[in-house]
Amino acid sequence: MLHRKPQGKYHVQVCTNISCLLVGGEELYHHASKKLGIGHKQTTADGIFSLEEVECMGACSWAPAVEINYDFHHHVTAEKLDVLLDSLKKPQ
Ligand code: FES
Structure with a gap:
C-alpha cells in the first residue's frame, strides 16, 4: 500500500485475484x-x-471489485467503469 511515486488524483485499483478473475476482473x-x-x-x-x-x-x-481512492465499487462491468471514470474526469 506504499507508493514511491505520486499517484493520480483518482487512484484506480482493479482486483484480478481469483474471485474477481473468475467473473471478468x-x-x-x-x-x-x-x-x-x-x-x-x-x-x-x-x-x-x-x-x-x-x-x-x-x-x-x-x-x-474496484477501488477508487479506497472507495469500493462492486459488480463492476466495463460499462459501469466507463461511467464512473467519465464522471470523475468532469470538472468539479
Ligand atoms: S478476489 Fe477478493 S476482492 Fe477480488
Missing part, C-alpha cells in the same frame, strides 16, 4: 488500462488517474 483491468492509456502503477499525463492491478481486497462476494 482481468478483462476489466485491461479495459481500464486501455481506456486510461496507462499500465500498472502508472499515472496519466494530466495527473488525474493512476492505475494499479491488485490482489484480493476482501470484496470477493461482490466481484469483480
Whole structure:
C-alpha cells in the first residue's frame, strides 16, 4: 500500500485475484488500462488517474471489485467503469 511515486488524483485499483478473475476482473483491468492509456502503477499525463492491478481486497462476494481512492465499487462491468471514470474526469 506504499507508493514511491505520486499517484493520480483518482487512484484506480482493479482486483484480478481469483474471485474477481473468475467473473471478468482481468478483462476489466485491461479495459481500464486501455481506456486510461496507462499500465500498472502508472499515472496519466494530466495527473488525474493512476492505475494499479491488485490482489484480493476482501470484496470477493461482490466481484469483480474496484477501488477508487479506497472507495469500493462492486459488480463492476466495463460499462459501469466507463461511467464512473467519465464522471470523475468532469470538472468539479
Ligand atoms: S478476489 Fe477480488 S476482492 Fe477478493
